Amino acid sequence: MKLLKEAKSLISVNIRDYGMYIALFIIMLTFSIMTDGLFMSSRNISNLIDATGYIAVLAVGMTLVIVIRHIDLSVGFAAGFLGAIAAILLTQAGVPVYITIPVILVLGIIVGLFNGFLVAQMGIPSFVASLAAMLIFRGALLRVTEKTGTIIVKDEHFNAIGNGFIPAIAKIGELNLLSMIIGVVIIALFIYFEISKRRNKLKYNFEVISSGMFALKITFISAIIAYITWILAGYNGFSWTVVIVMIVVVIYHFLTTSTVIGRHIYAVGSNPEAAHLSGISVKKITYIVFCSMGMLSALSGILFTSRLQSATTTAGTLFELDAIAAAYVGGVSAAGGVGKITGSIIGAIVMASLSSGMNLLGVGISYQYMIRGGVLALAVIFDVMTRRQRARA
Numbered sequence: 001m002k003l004l005k006e007a008k009s010l011i012s013v014n015i016r017d018y019g020m021y022i023a024l025f026i027i028m029l030t031f032s033i034m035t036d037g038l039f040m041s042s043r044n045i046s047n048l049i050d051a052t053g054y055i056a057v058l059a060v061g062m063t064l065v066i067v068i069r070h071i072d073l074s075v076g077f078a079a080g081f082l083g084a085i086a087a088i089l090l091t092q093a094g095v096p097v098y099i100t101i102p103v104i105l106v107l108g109i110i111v112g113l114f115n116g117f118l119v120a121q122m123g124i125p126s127f128v129a130s131l132a133a134m135l136i137f138r139g140a141l142l143r144v145t146e147k148t149g150t151i152i153v154k155d156e157h158f159n160a161i162g163n164g165f166i167p168a169i170a171k172i173g174e175l176n177l178l179s180m181i182i183g184v185v186i187i188a189l190f191i192y193f194e195i196s197k198r199r200n201k202l203k204y205n206f207e208v209i210s211s212g213m214f215a216l217k218i219t220f221i222s223a224i225i226a227y228i229t230w231i232l233a234g235y236n237g238f239s240w241t242v243v244i245v246m247i248v249v250v251i252y253h254f255l256t257t258s259t260v261i262g263r264h265i266y267a268v269g270s271n272p273e274a275a276h277l278s279g280i281s282v283k284k285i286t287y288i289v290f291c292s293m294g295m296l297s298a299l300s301g302i303l304f305t306s307r308l309q310s311a312t313t314t315a316g317t318l319f320e321l322d323a324i325a326a327a328y329v330g331g332v333s334a335a336g337g338v339g340k341i342t343g344s345i346i347g348a349i350v351m352a353s354l355s356s357g358m359n360l361l362g363v364g365i366s367y368q369y370m371i372r373g374g375v376l377a378l379a380v381i382f383d384v385m386t387r388r389q390r391a392r393a
Contacts (some may be wrong), residue, residue: 023224031357042235052352053241054303058323059344061296067269068192069336072131080316083301087151087311112294120286176237183229270337335354
């Protein structure tokens with residue numbers, strides 16, 4: 001009974017962090033019941049996660065952009081354009097894939113540098129600067145694809161990034177052994193880092209949850225990871241898209257939670273003037289965040305192009321809105337200074353789950369847009385209400 005009360009208290013205090021997980025659980029449970037379990041089938045979950053990959057990568061970068069009180073509307077068509085450039089390098093220039101990918105990522109950094117220059121150096125509002133960049137990349141995409149409309153990519157190694165799966169090594173029944181091993185390693189690393197974080201807090205006399213609540217939290221999250229691993233291992237295992245997204249999440253989670261740059265990013269987002277007075281270069285942080293966003297746009301373009309196995313004139317359409325929605329649904333504050341990388345990934349999965357579930361139920365596309373818009377509006381309302389409650393407290 002005491003543990004239950006503590007759990008309720010913990011959720012109410014950290015409702016911003018835990019609300020999205022509760023929402024995802026309710027969405028998945030609802031669609032699973034309404035589709036007679038089809039929603040939670042191995043094939044559907046695998047396809048859902050793979051289809052979320054390119055938006056999840058964008059959501060990670062967009063999280064940092066919104067945290068420092070800016071926005072980037074150019075990421076969608078930047079991803080589409082850079083994906084088309086990758087297709088051209090592979091098909092028309094004959095550049096091998098191991099050179100194409102680094103070149104595209106560097107071009108993405110240059111794109112971010114351009115946006116960062118307009119915002120940090122020229123003082124142009126990020127909305128206007130990124131809107132201009134969006135139109136430029138939209139035109140550039142149409143220009144490079146105008147002859148054929150679609151550039152077919154036949155490179156097997158490149159296409160495997162968006163459609164391939166890690167090798168099985170061996171099968172245990174119908175389960176992919178390597179995927180099971182990766183799942184176990186992820187759980188072990190999660191438990192290790194959680195215990196280390198708790199020990200560090202206790203060392204410096206910070207407040208922590210009780211041992212019982214901590215054990216419950218560890219067990220619950222480990223069970224979720226194990227269940228997802230089991231589902232994916234029962235199909236084709238972890239896809240390369242999932243592996244890439246996990247690597248991005250781990251790197252950026254570490255960057256934002258355990259480095260000086262991460263602390264500076266949140267300091268700038270919380271109060272740019274105070275951050276400047278404390279010796280933090282706001283311009284430098286703005287450049288870093290926008291360059292990071294550009295690189296992730298390039299990676300998103302690679303994932304999308306490899307998944308379609310082609311570059312098209314419509315690539316990148318509404319990607320930026322999906323990324324922004326994922327970030328806000330994942331708990332990023334519209335006021336800046338608040339937001340987690342892991343939250344934005346959950347936000348991306350929430351939005352993808354809504355689309356997947358409604359498709360399985362045969363809901364019309366018009367209603368899908370309205371429902372997703374309503375979810376985004378509720379997420380922003382939730383953000384405003386929680387900020388007001390904290391201000392009153």
